[in-house]
Structure formats: structure tokens, C-alpha cells
Amino acid sequence: MIPDMTQTGKPEKEAPSSSNSAPVVMFDRVSKSYGRITALTSVSLGISGGVTGILGMNGAGKSTFFKLMMGKIRPSSGTIRLFGEDPWKNTAPYSRIGFVPEHEKLHDWMTAFDFVTTFARLHGLTRSEAEKEATRVLKFVSLDDVMHKQIGQFSKGMRQRVKIAHALVNDPELIVLDEPLQGCDPLARTTIMNVIKELGAMGRTVLVSSHILGEIERITEQIVILHRGRILALGNSHAIREMLDQHPHKIVLQCQNPREIAKHIIDVGQVTGMAFVDSDKLILETNNLGDVHAKLPKLIVDSGFTVTGIDNPDDDLQSILKYLTGGSI
């Protein structure tokens, strides 16, 4: 798949524009190698506005992509521009960026308020300005009631929110979050997802990485799939999903009378095969997942039998990658 250099997201509000018309983030044939190991191979893309999800399995090159973007490491070849500047040579663009690193380690001895205030001052804010901004962002991530407690006492989700708060303190135009949901409990995930969606709604350019498709889909429609250091797919998640829907999928129905239900479903044209596993599972095969899912609820109701669960085992990132790479992941 050829990356679309003009690809942009769909901000609900006009994003603050960079000093020129260039994308906020621009990678042009960027490669990065560590000795013989290639972490990123000829990646080209431009991102401006909206929330973009960077999807990839562990080791796909997501963190390398972010580190290159944030000037932490130098590309082996190619050009990177952040607000039109080379991030390896110039730290000026960082005043317009908020970065949430993947690293878990924080300064546990500090309070959340101290932590956010201290790093806010590195943007050139006075102490009182920094304190005011820290209070604002900690409230935004719903940590205002515990902001004077030491970070060491915080749960994983709260620590992630502290990291997000510290990245928002300069009111950035671009927010980069490297695996912000990793290790969080469901409640924390929901909270963080809401924060990210809200940031997107506020017109910020947000880049968020994950290795879980469902998480990214709940946040944004705009995704980039990285695999083995290359961009495998890029664009709207619906388009990718539609494309995926064309390849054989399995649907697993959890029910007490699989054979009876099968009689009702067999007439659906898009179902290409059926299998019975154990005594309570019916597996359907289809080349048009969307169509079958559209018809399935009515058929089940009409059958009069109870279905306790519907699962799509092929609907995860691994299956998508398998499909996109022709089975070699």
C-alpha cells in the first residue's frame, strides 16, 4: 500500500496551523537501523490534524517512529520534519508538542502537582503560571482531587494520566501518546480514551499508538498500521475494515441449540460454511462480515432460540496483519 502524503484527519475544529502549509509531522523515506537490525524502513507519511492511531504489534516500529519524531534518535536515512523543523537538530518545535513517553518510570517522590508544575516551567512559564496550568490540566484528566499526593502512591491508570497532564500543560498543538493504555484497567482505559477523544475534538493533532485494534477504533477512525518497520496500511479504519471484510471470516455463536439455529441461517447467501464445535458452538464462515452481521440479529430473533454470545475471532490486529501480509506475520 502506498502511503498517502497528503493524508489528513478530520478535526471537528480547525487545527492550529503550523507556520507554513507543511504537515505537522512529515516523514519522507525515513529508515532507522540498529546495526543489522532495521527498525523502520522507508516510511513516508504526513499527518496534520485529528486523532491518528498508530497500530502495530510489539516490535513493529511504533516507538522508533515516535522517538525519531521527537528527536530522541537520528534517522539512518530520510528526512523528518516537525512543524517544518528537523527535530534532531532543533528543539524549538517541542514548545508546540506534548509527548507522553512509553516508559513507565516517573519521579515517584514528587506529587502530581509538583511534577506537572516543574516540567511546565521548562516551557518558560513562571512558577505561578506553571502552577495555574498544572491545576488546569490535572483537572482535565480528573486528578485534581489527588494532585497533592505522591505519584508513587498512584495506580497505573493514574500515573498515565499524570503523564498525559504533563504533556498538555503547554496547550500543545500536537500531542503524541506512546502506548498510553498499556497495562491500564478497563476503567482507566475508558477515562484515558475519553481524554484523547476530547483532545481530538478540541482540534489538536493527536498521535496515539497501540497494539490493540479495538482500542484505537474506539478513539479514532484514522489509522496507520505499522508492521516490521513498514507502513502496511494507512487511512480510514472503515475502509480498511471493509477491505478486510472481503476475506474469509469466522463468526462464533454461543448457543444451546446450534443445529436448530443453523437451519435458519443457512439461507443467508453470504454464509459460505458452517461447523459445529462441542454442543454449544456454531461457527459460520463468510466473505462479507458486515452483511452477515447486519442480518444475524433478525435471524436469531426469528429462530426463537437464545444466543448467549457472538464473537469474531478473526477481527483482531493479528488477523488483519495476517491478511494484509498474505499470511506471513
Place this chain on the structure above:
Amino acid sequence: MDTVWSKLDRKSTAIAEFTMRQYRQRISTWVILASATFTIMLMLLFYVDAMNSEFESIDNDGDSFDDDGDGYPNGQEILEGTNPHSADSFPDWVEPDPPEKWINEDDFDWDSLEIGENSVGFDDDGDCKIKDTPSQRDSNSNNVECDIRINLDPANSTFLVEGDIGVDEDPDEDKYGKEASHRAFILGIGKFGIVYLLGIFLPLFLATGLIRDEITDGTIHYILAKPISRGEVLLYRMIGYIGITWPFIIGLCLFLSIITGIFGPGEDAFRWSDIGIWMSIAFAAMLVSLVYGVIFCGFGILWKNGVILALIFATWELGMAFVSIFSGGESAVRYFSVIGWGLTVVDAGTLIFWPDNFLLIEKGLWGGGHAFEVNSFFDMEVGYEPLPGAEPLQGFSSNPGLGLSNWLSMLTSSMVLIFQGIIAWYIGQTIFKGKEVD
């Protein structure tokens, strides 16, 4: 109004403040500072003990003895003109002196020395003046009877002492020994204990990991994602480092100056003259710890086991410290080090605040020209035996060796240290800027 400078100032105070807080909350910082204090205190115990013990008084010229057993000490008989070797000859017109009056009775009278030839000294006990012939009374042949000839040549760092026999030959060992030991202690503990050991020990433990630990922990990402260059980060972290180490050095030296000021010898309740020396020591240690700090921090950035490089460097510096301290300022090799310049600051300070230090050393080394006489083939030479404390004081005292005035020597060596610090920072930030932070 916000300017580039005010923003820079905010960033620098934020990082420096953060660094100091980070140090304060680490137990290791307190352990290091406590260990350093404990070691210095241990050395201080030896000093207090030395100041409270007495140096044995020696009758260098033997005139407290009563050779003829007539009850009058030899010295009294010589002064009164009777024969100390005849029991029938004694000064019956005066009461016999107690023997101890003739111990340490001819102390140094060496004031107002000038560059070039000097004639000083006074024959307090009259055992020179009473000699029979002018040549006996002028054994140093400078045409002045019963004096000490001193040739002072600072250009060549030479100090020649030739005394007529019987002049200033019985100095006060305890008075001299305490003064010399006091000064030797201050210079010894100051130069080796504080400028070298503390100067290298503190940065080894406190500066090597200043950036390295942040990289290892991954917390460096929070700083590096801000609009601040890596060179600035290094600089401001160093400010935080000196915010902890410098007050400690100043505090320790101030404490030591109070202790030595109280326990040191002298008629006054407090030796104010030592404050200047201690401040020179503190100043040198501050500069040295800064330069070492920047170098070691750079080693930490270069390699995660940078402490190994720091230890190799510290070994070189130890060698240079020995060369500096024990060459008496003669060896120029010491200028290829940090410690060499640091100790030059102290050497210059010593000459500024104790201008009589070299005179005191020479006095002690000359020791009164007592004890024994060596008969050479052609004439008689006087063998010298140093007074207690003279040799240690000589060991720890050096000439700045720059051929400049004392203040200029101090200024020059301080500037060199600052320059070394700037060069080390430049190299360190270049390494840091080129380092990929994973």
C-alpha cells in the same frame, strides 16, 4: 515582559531546583555527605589530640646542665663570666637559676626579613658574645658578630640560613611544634582531604549519574521533550549539583576553621588568620569538584559504566595530587591535571594569608643550628636538626610556581579551572547532543 533571557532563567531554575530536590530525597546523597563528614571528623580528632599534647622541650645548647656541680647552670655561669667547669668558680653575687630557665632560652628573633641579604637574630643567653675572638663570634663570616645571616632569593626559591654559633640556638620546641603542626594539619587535610578527596569523591558519586541515571530510568524523556537544548540540560543539572556540593564544602570548611581557630596555638582566643586559608581551600575544592563533576557527568553520558572511566581519571589525578603536594611546586607536570591547578589555588592562598609560612618552615628546618657539630676537613659546619612539625609543614607547603604574585597566581589558577570546566561542559554537551536516547 517575557524575553528569551527570562524564559531561560525560568528553565534553569526549574531544572536546578528539580535536581537539588532529587538529590535531597535520595538516601544515597545523605550517606555520601555523612561519610565524607565522618572521615574529616576522624582526622580532626588527631588534630585536637596533637594540639592538646606537649612537644618535649630540648636543651639544644646544654646550658641548663651544671657540669661542675656548683649549683649554677652552665648558661648562668657563662653569662656571669665564671668557669662552668670549675666547682670553685661560680657567681656568688647572684642566686642560682633553676635549670629549666636555661631551656628554650634563646628563641628566634627573625623579624623584618627583606629580599636579599639579612642579618637577624639575637644572642639572648650571651653564649656567642662571650666568645674570645671576633672570628669565633662571626663564624658565618658576614662581618656581623653574633647574628644569623639569611639570604632570601624568591626568584630562585632559595633560602639560605647561616648562624653564628650560639645565636637563636635554643628555640621553644613546643611553641614551634604546635604552630607548625597546626599549619601542617590545615594544609594536609585541606589539600589532600578536602581539595583532592572530597573534590573527587563527591562528583564521583553525585555527578556521574546526573544524566546517565535519567537515561537508564527513561525519565530523561520528560526533559528532552521540552524546548530546551541538551547542552542547557547538562548546564542546569550541573547548577543543581553545585547547589548541593558547594554549600556542603563551604559548611565543612567553615566548621573546620572554627575548630582549628579555637584549638589552634596562639595567645588570642581565636585564630582569625586561618579563615583565609580555609576559604582558599573551600574555593579550590568548589572549583575542583565542579570540573570533576562536569567531566564525570560526561563520562556517564558517554558510557553507562562511566564510573570506570572516572576511576581511571581519579587515579591519574591522585598521582598528580602527590606530585603537586610533594614536589614543593617544582614539577610542571601537575599543570596537566585538574588537581594541580586546584592545589595551586591553595598554595597561593597560603602565601597570601600566611606570608611567614616559608620563614616558619626554614626556621624549623634550621632548628637552631644545634645538636651536633660536624668537623669537616677545612672548617667547622653546623649540623641542623629540624624542629618538630617543620618537615610535615614543608611537605604540605608548596610554591605556586607560576612566577606571578600570589593574588595573580590564585586568579590565574582559578581561571584555568573555570576554563577546564567550560571545555569539559562543551565536550559533554557535544557527546550528549550526539547520543541517541532510547
